[in-house]
Amino acid sequence: MSHSRTVEIEGHIIDSGTMQRCFGAVMDLGGSFDVEQFDVGTHEEAESYCRMAVSAESPETLQAILHELHQNGAVLEDPSDVELVTAPADKVVPPDFYSTTNHPTEVLYDGEWIDVERIEMDCALIVDPEGGPDGGPRAYTKVLNAVEEGDLVATDQSGIRVNPPERPRSGGGAFGFMQGGVSSERPSESTIREVAEELREVTEADGNVMVVAGPAVIHSGAGDALAELVEAGYVDSLSAGNGFATHDLERSLYGTSLGMDVETLEHPRKGHKHHIWTISEIIRAGGIEAAVEDGIVTEGVMYQCVKNDVDTVLAGSIRDDGPLPDTITDAVEAQDAIREQAHDADIVLMLATLLHSVAVGNCLPSTTKTVCVDINPATVTQLLDRGSAQAVGMVTDIGTFVPTLAEFVLEGEDGGIAVADGDGHPHAEEE
């Protein structure tokens, strides 16, 4: 095989599966490898190092192999500066532009590796030679529709280094390392307890908890529990849709969700117009915040979000009724708002919504902790497939998950009731 290049890979590359994937990629794509040096970390804290020559019959195959190795963290033995091409027009990237992964990434510019800011998958990678705080270079991502004429866009992977997540050095509890597997027979209460603890820890450390919620949260009767979590200060941002908000507001206005009394199950037929009437009431009031201020809306998740200044994004969809005046109907505008929420999040709870969870997942770096809960195993699988390093998927009924989670979060470990103090952080109530 006449075409060959040498790459280097280092880190916890055996136990994180990196070497398995790299060797596998070479073989799958029909190439061959020649390991020139392999220093195996002799104990669990020691990193390993591999240098190998990779060969292929054709330059195209070699390129495909190198691309795959690159995605797994390999760099050429002799990397050159990242190649940059000027964007010819707004929203137009150069052909063969470098499309980002969601892993932490560096670019080699002017002989130095610099971190890429706001990492997110499927973006263009822009280098601004003088945009750094000290007038030095700065690198960051841009989604296609944000690219502007004149942007310097990376086009070759040789000057780019990807750092895929490594296996944590300890067990990791509920948050497994890219396990991917989703089972509907997993223990429920004990896993929820671990998620609750994680939520408490993030909040106590002044971190950011993002909740992505679908309408089933309300319809299944879990709205009160989520509202409690918001009120107690455990939710920093809420990303949802017009349907979620309408269901929640309908509960406050009529005590129903899609016309069904969530408490008593009685008279399920009486109120199937409540949904559309709710929307028209909020339109008349001028929006959700106005409806809260006017005393029209007096409880529920949206009420608590207004009262507790939770950063809320309601993204529109073609299946919406109404929509509510608060709903961002333009998809690109909504994505931009969601992107800001996602980049700020330390942990994301995805509750019974595929659409909004995928939208959020698209913006998340692989290092953000993620919890996906849905009764449909296919939904959970699809969300976990997006490569979050530390993710837990639960196939369970949202109507029992959220109340149980809220109970575990709010009871705390010492049995006290946790409530938010003035600065929005929860503390155990004194007894």
Next chain:
Amino acid sequence: MSHSRTVEIEGHIIDSGTMQRCFGAVMDLGGSFDVEQFDVGTHEEAESYCRMAVSAESPETLQAILHELHQNGAVLEDPSDVELVTAPADKVVPPDFYSTTNHPTEVLYDGEWIDVERIEMDCALIVDPEGGPDGGPRAYTKVLNAVEEGDLVATDQSGIRVNPPERPRSGGGAFGFMQGGVSSERPSESTIREVAEELREVTEADGNVMVVAGPAVIHSGAGDALAELVEAGYVDSLSAGNGFATHDLERSLYGTSLGMDVETLEHPRKGHKHHIWTISEIIRAGGIEAAVEDGIVTEGVMYQCVKNDVDTVLAGSIRDDGPLPDTITDAVEAQDAIREQAHDADIVLMLATLLHSVAVGNCLPSTTKTVCVDINPATVTQLLDRGSAQAVGMVTDIGTFVPTLAEFVLEGEDGGIAVADGDGHPHAEEE
């Protein structure tokens, strides 16, 4: 259309959907009807009566229509005595024998309508002319493999009357009237609360609660809650398989279920041999009861069943390991045991098992209340499809359903803790 017969239908036949199904059957099968008399019940307690002539082009089509009408409760205007043919050999029924529905049924014998005992679907209907308590006739069902040479087997529907369930005169709460529809977005806690109340009512009325449980009950961590319900006297019979019992016993012996610590989630790998070791321990002890007596098994569902004299059937299956000495490996023998349990039950809880639930459902009359819980909507749909008149299906995680149910049952309405008194019936504990 030259072939015609006249039938009568009576009862709450409009609001129970009977007339819709009857008219529909005639039209679907290409016949025509001529309503000769229709007395509509003028208020909700008044029954209706319909007499109509049904015609078809061919005797075969007419027969098919009459068969369908029969299943929905219609009887010929001029019914004759049931036709009986002697079974020629053991397990062999006459050709075109009458195969039962699961609805309450009567046969016209010697000019009198007599009730068919032990009604169950897909059975032969046997009449014993002198088998009644007073030497009069008796009618009952037999599964095919129980038919004996000489049995008098019904072969024609004209002397048989089926009484499909009618819509209850009031709303009905969780237990809907053949609604069939199963949604994964239904409210959870409120429905569970209604099931809990039903369980309490049945038990307080000295009724019989049957639990059908799959291994996921244990593996999801719900075993303790089910054991509590058994201990408190809310379970009269348990129908399960070798896997359920083994998982439960493994928890008592090793604290794991299929090797995973259900509480802590830690060290999931340590114990994947516990399953098979558990079976060999019970074999060595000579069975579950012996293992309980020897102090080898000290907690769990099977332990409580032994201690509380719960009627337990463990039915074998080709996927079993072992099996345990208590497992009935012959399917026909196991069915006979399950049949006895099913006929005694006033309410059946089907928890996360399709196989055992179908086996039980096959033996149940349509009048027995049924609760089906599974995380797979297809399982719940299939179980509710079997025509139970009062059934509730829940698509939810069994690992949260059973603990929540137990909590609601045990807390009762007055806040007291319900426990079993000497005669096995629960009462609220005095405080």
Next chain:
Amino acid sequence: MSHSRTVEIEGHIIDSGTMQRCFGAVMDLGGSFDVEQFDVGTHEEAESYCRMAVSAESPETLQAILHELHQNGAVLEDPSDVELVTAPADKVVPPDFYSTTNHPTEVLYDGEWIDVERIEMDCALIVDPEGGPDGGPRAYTKVLNAVEEGDLVATDQSGIRVNPPERPRSGGGAFGFMQGGVSSERPSESTIREVAEELREVTEADGNVMVVAGPAVIHSGAGDALAELVEAGYVDSLSAGNGFATHDLERSLYGTSLGMDVETLEHPRKGHKHHIWTISEIIRAGGIEAAVEDGIVTEGVMYQCVKNDVDTVLAGSIRDDGPLPDTITDAVEAQDAIREQAHDADIVLMLATLLHSVAVGNCLPSTTKTVCVDINPATVTQLLDRGSAQAVGMVTDIGTFVPTLAEFVLEGEDGGIAVADGDGHPHAEEE
């Protein structure tokens, strides 16, 4: 019960289940009824008539019952003209405005029943006293966000008559009458054959076939078959999303779908950037039509849609990459475009997309034939739940459904190959 009103119901009200639902509604809601007259249609073509007094303890309960009866086609014995209130501002409807069903509807205006145009669920019902073709009154629906200041909006149901779909007088083949039930064990090829025949019939009668398609159509390898149907003239409008179009275009540009070679399964890793590169190529070309004209896109569904002038709507979503320049990113604008497609359709094929199918279903009257195909039973159930009178749901793999459907459609009954002639209608090719 001191509060009472008399209503009339007529039509095939027994075999369509109308009376069952009406009697059930009264009982469920705690009222009582007194049937004053009931003329039962004595044969299958004869309609029935019912007049009954309905009573309830409170005016609220009576109102709830009457509302339910109204939805099922009942009218007050003494209906008055529809009550109209002027919309106070754009997008603002009067309180308690009448919200439409998706069934054919009439309003009583100036003593005459007039048909409501463009019927669609959850809309306001507008009457324009002089908007008719002859200067007479006209009634039509408007979604909330289209309501304009000054519109005359209906607010009371008493002058409105709903006509829920009735059971067809014959069997109906694949297109059952609101059966709702969805089974994954239904025969496949024979049902697909019936759908194919329906498609041929609609097209031959110059009807309108609307296809709603999700990305799985392309990813599962069914794109070629759908493109063939478009090319042969069997698709009049296509409603899809940015993802569907991008997958399809990626196949034309790179031979892959989300990077996987749909034919060979080989080298699945090579192309996971093709998706985003495809979008940037189309942006560069200025849109799909331009890319087809420039010879960049040379095959596939989108190519055939451009070439065959198929009315195509690509609706944006927050999970989109890019998006393509052709994608309508504003949800309200996209809904309006989808609404036009839906109102023109005679039959709608919903292929492996929940989001777009729900959006289309929201705009469809209950009389439009609908075929829903998805591998997830929950998706099919949800779509069929929307009350289409003639709908068929299939839980099956879209990757085999579409090719099989195309084969059956294109082979026709005489074995010839059907292709589109000049006017866009297919004919059997001469051999």
Next chain:
Amino acid sequence: MSHSRTVEIEGHIIDSGTMQRCFGAVMDLGGSFDVEQFDVGTHEEAESYCRMAVSAESPETLQAILHELHQNGAVLEDPSDVELVTAPADKVVPPDFYSTTNHPTEVLYDGEWIDVERIEMDCALIVDPEGGPDGGPRAYTKVLNAVEEGDLVATDQSGIRVNPPERPRSGGGAFGFMQGGVSSERPSESTIREVAEELREVTEADGNVMVVAGPAVIHSGAGDALAELVEAGYVDSLSAGNGFATHDLERSLYGTSLGMDVETLEHPRKGHKHHIWTISEIIRAGGIEAAVEDGIVTEGVMYQCVKNDVDTVLAGSIRDDGPLPDTITDAVEAQDAIREQAHDADIVLMLATLLHSVAVGNCLPSTTKTVCVDINPATVTQLLDRGSAQAVGMVTDIGTFVPTLAEFVLEGEDGGIAVADGDGHPHAEEE
């Protein structure tokens, strides 16, 4: 950490994931490792070798780690002969007996590594010191209920070596290497084509094709296609249940499956008694073979199995009607019959049955190729989870899968029609 042992691991241990799992096991269980030697295979054909010392705080933890490493193919640096204990009674194994994996296994006996015959998971490992062909030692597995008093049962893993499957050196097409992942969006026809080719190759090489089939195969209309495969010589053994056989026989006797005409969909109501009548007809005939010989059964899968001497096992279950006289009702007896089929199989097709597939899977070594097809992703996932090295899972409709598979198998590559010649092997028919 004061407790320590040294182990060796060799083979393609990096790209097969073995080292990742071994390092992970040590860390997950709280131990530590010290790599003493690691020779990395420098190219894809070269094997690697690792010797490492493993330490833990307690002997129990060390034991747990060693157990896990053992399962992944590690052996102690200084292995001793396998420890054998005599079984004290029939069906009773010694405490802590060695329970087998489904991977190829060797035992060290008298200083020599000998292969374990009939490898299967969760079995006892028996050594017969003089049972070999030359009077030497022989090792084999026994399920618990087959253990006899006096058997020499292995109790310690130190003299046992497990050989987990290694990554094939080439890509592998449809049959991926323990990928596990199951997607409902995978391409369908191309994967089916690869399975078809595999089936042809196995059959042409005189290999053994085992089909495991559920009732949905018949009910979905795929019975004819399966019967064709049997007739053409592509099926060597069939493992199914009473339900599958009854549905298939009902089609031959009445043209229906559970009463529904699989071809026309017409008159679905007419025949819901056919199922039970079919069983009684076969009972009357004395069994399936007798019914074929008597001309009662004239087509279908069971007919072809009788005519083509296919090794058929019908295993009973508690949900069976009847059962048929051919059904083995005792679960242990049925397992023994299934075990013989499974051990003979070179490739296993699992078609739309969880119960029978799990039963078969329990008996399969990890080296047998397996194809699982079901419309429920959870079923496919569960079956692939059992550790088959080369498995393909497809979430698709069995009603289109089997006909498509049969078409691809029977058309062959040269376009000829393949049929079985005298010796049961298919050949292309001469034209």
